[in-house]
Amino acid sequence: MNDKAIPNDRSTALLTDKYELTMLQAALRDGSANRQVTCEVFGRRLPNERRYGVVAGTERVLRAVEDFRFSANQLAEMDFLDDKTKEYLRHYRFSGQIDGYREGELYFPNSPILTVRGTFGECLVLETVILSIMNADSAVASAASRMVTAADGRPIIEMGSRRTHEYAAVTAARAAYLAGFEATSNLEAGYRYGIPVSGTAAHSWTLAHTNPDGTPNEEAAFRSQIDTLGVETTLLVDTYDITKGVETAVKVGGPQLGGVRIDSGDLGAVTRRVRKQLDDLGNHNTNIVVSSDLDEFAIAGLRGDPVDVYGVGTSVVTGSGAPTAGMVYKVVEVDGIPVAKRSTSKQSVGGAKRALRTYRSSGVAVEEIVYPFDAPAPDTGPLDTREMTIPLMRDGHIVDGLPDLHASREYLDQARKTLPWEGLALSRDEAAVPTRMVGFKK
Numbered sequence: 202m203n204d205k206a207i208p209n210d211r212s213t214a215l216l217t218d219k220y221e222l223t224m225l226q227a228a229l230r231d232g233s234a235n236r237q238v239t240c241e242v243f244g245r246r247l248p249n250e251r252r253y254g255v256v257a258g259t260e261r262v263l264r265a266v267e268d269f270r271f272s273a274n275q276l277a278e279m280d281f282l283d284d285k286t287k288e289y290l291r292h293y294r295f296s297g298q299i300d301g302y303r304e305g306e307l308y309f310p311n312s313p314i315l316t317v318r319g320t321f322g323e324c325l326v327l328e329t330v331i332l333s334i335m336n337a338d339s340a341v342a343s344a345a346s347r348m349v350t351a352a353d354g355r356p357i358i359e360m361g362s363r364r365t366h367e368y369a370a371v372t373a374a375r376a377a378y379l380a381g382f383e384a385t386s387n388l389e390a391g392y393r394y395g396i397p398v399s400g401t402a403a404h405s406w407t408l409a410h411t412n413p414d415g416t417p418n419e420e421a422a423f424r425s426q427i428d429t430l431g432v433e434t435t436l437l438v439d440t441y442d443i444t445k446g447v448e449t450a451v452k453v454g455g456p457q458l459g460g461v462r463i464d465s466g467d468l469g470a471v472t473r474r475v476r477k478q479l480d481d482l483g484n485h486n487t488n489i490v491v492s493s494d495l496d497e498f499a500i501a502g503l504r505g506d507p508v509d510v511y512g513v514g515t516s517v518v519t520g521s522g523a524p525t526a527g528m529v530y531k532v533v534e535v536d537g538i539p540v541a542k543r544s545t546s547k548q549s550v551g552g553a554k555r556a557l558r559t560y561r562s563s564g565v566a567v568e569e570i571v572y573p574f575d576a577p578a579p580d581t582g583p584l585d586t587r588e589m590t591i592p593l594m595r596d597g598h599i600v601d602g603l604p605d606l607h608a609s610r611e612y613l614d615q616a617r618k619t620l621p622w623e624g625l626a627l628s629r630d631e632a633a634v635p636t637r638m639v640g641f642k643k
Contacts, residue, residue: 213265214293215275217329222279225322226286234289234322239534239553239574242301242315242335244308248343248523250629253620255346255613256314257376258338259304260606263599265330266295295323299594300555300574305379305609306589307616308339309569309632313554313590314528316574321535328530336528337369338376340520344497345380346617347521348513350625351501356383357511358399360492361518373518379610382517394606401462401490402426407440417441423453435460435490438475447475451482460488460509468493469506476507496521497627539642550641555590557581558634566619569636579639 228234247254271290279287297319308314315331317324348357359377362370374390384399385391391398402422410422423436432454438446438461450461461479463471468491479487491503492512500511516522531549532540539551553574559567559581569589572579578586592600604612617625624633 212270212272212275213268213330214271214290216265216333217326219281221326221329222282222286222290225289225325226282228322228325229285229289234320234325236321237536238319238321238324238532240317240324240328240530241313241533241554242317242331242528242530243311243313244526244528245547246310246527247632248340248520248525248527250631251343251347251523252624252626252630252633253343254308254339254526255342255380256302256304256306256308256335256339257342257379258334258372259301259315259593260603260609261338261372261375262315262331262334263299263594263603265334266299266327266594267597267599269293269295269327269330289322290326293323293326294597295319295327295594296597297323297594298592298596300590300592302556302589303591303604303609303612304606305604305613305616307566307613307620307634309634309636311550311571311636311638312569313556313571315593316553316555316590317530318553321532324532332528332530334372336525338372339526339528340523341373341376341517342380342613343526344521344523345377345382345517346613347497347627348495348500348511348517349381350617351497351504351627352511353504355509355511357500357513358382358384358386358490359514359517360386360400360512361514361516362387364515365518370518375606377513377517379606379613381610381614382513396606401435401460402437404437404440404464407437419446420449420453423450427454427458431459432457433459435462435488437462437464439463439465443471443475444478447478448482451479451484451487454487456483456486458484458487460490462490462492462512464492466493468499468508469503472503472506472508501627550638552641555588556636557586557588559584559586560619561585564619565621566634569634570639571636572639573641576640 276287299317301315359374359382371389374385374387375394378396384397386400390396407422410418412418436450488509490510491508495513496516534553541551542549554571555574556571558569620633
């Protein structure tokens with residue numbers, strides 16, 4: 202499996218903003234590049250007043266940090282930098298520490314999702330690439346997780362590649378799989394991350410089969426598909442008339458036909474009609490797959506209808522109305538002294554942090570407590586606790602034994618079960634689990 206952050210012929214070093222490097226140049230000149238700092242990734246709020254977020258992209262971030270190095274050709278193009286800065290970047294390797302929430306963990310406002318420690322120079326240049334990955338992947342995973350809840354156990358296939366950038370499609374498929382989607386249509390995601398791939402046929406397939414006089418020949422399209430892929434395939438039945446399409450699909454595939462897909466119309470009414478038609482024709486085990494601009498609300502609206510599988514594209518790869526998780530990367534400590542942003546509406550809390558979460562004996566989460574990184578854990582009384590902050594990188598090297606994508610997917614499935622029941626609601630409201638700061642000076 203190829204789990205590098207980006208394609209093999211590119212490094213991650215230029216996935217940054219120019220001002221990161223011009224600030225570095227100034228920091229090298231005045232000496233501040235050598236100061237020890239702590240930077241923190243967190244979100245001030247959850248997008249669209251959602252109840253929780255899903256941490257995604259952690260493994261990709263660690264790979265990106267590990268791959269963050271400049272080539273001679275890249276540096277030669279940076280005529281806005283002086284020789285001292287270019288020499289620093291020529292030998293750049295992150296040598297610091299990263300701690301944070303494991304991939305697949307739930308997060309809430311002000312959760313210290315990542316804590317990056319090192320010199321100001323080496324931490325400064327990582328801001329953009331870390332936020333690019335965490336904001337995009339967590340946005341997709343958070344939206345996908347809500348869709349998985351709405352589907353109530355029915356599988357969802359990710360099929361949004363044509364609705365986003367070609368590389369974003371790959372990482373979006375990964376984030377959706379993490380959140381509980383069963384498969385993706387994207388072959389690169391399957392190759393790179395070991396995600397199951399799935400696919401049937403498009404309307405173009407049916408349209409390409411015509412009689413000599415140019416009239417449609419849907420039966421020929423279905424027959425050819427079954428001859429090639431087997432009777433367990435899924436036939437797209439809404440290119441022309443859906444009722445006729447189902448009839449033709451059953452005629453060709455018989456009672457063992459795997460499924461029919463519907464990509465248009467009032468899906469609730471259509472699926473009820475198609476289910477009855479299939480059952481009347483003896484195809485009780487033929488699945489109904491639906492697509493057509495589905496999001497978590499549309500999926501929830503179909504919960505009472507005879508849908509077996511959902512196909513989701515645009516909404517999941519774009520975060521379903523929240524294309525970014527809104528995370529920020531802020532310096533919170535310099536040479537061991539807490540620092541904080543004070544501007545109105547964007548205040549931060551200074552000091553390196555870690556967090557624990559408390560639980561009732563039933564396993565339901567009660568509260569997240571954020572406390573100083575080097576302080577002992579606060580007393581939580583009779584409540585059960587779990588430490589959220591774990592080591593991710595030590596001295597620039599990824600910690601051995603971190604969970605892979607498949608383990609993180611299983612973890613998230615269990616983590617959702619710790620939310621209070623209202624935390625799974627799709628409506629806007631406050632975060633399902635409150636976050637409390639303990640031990641910090643105001």
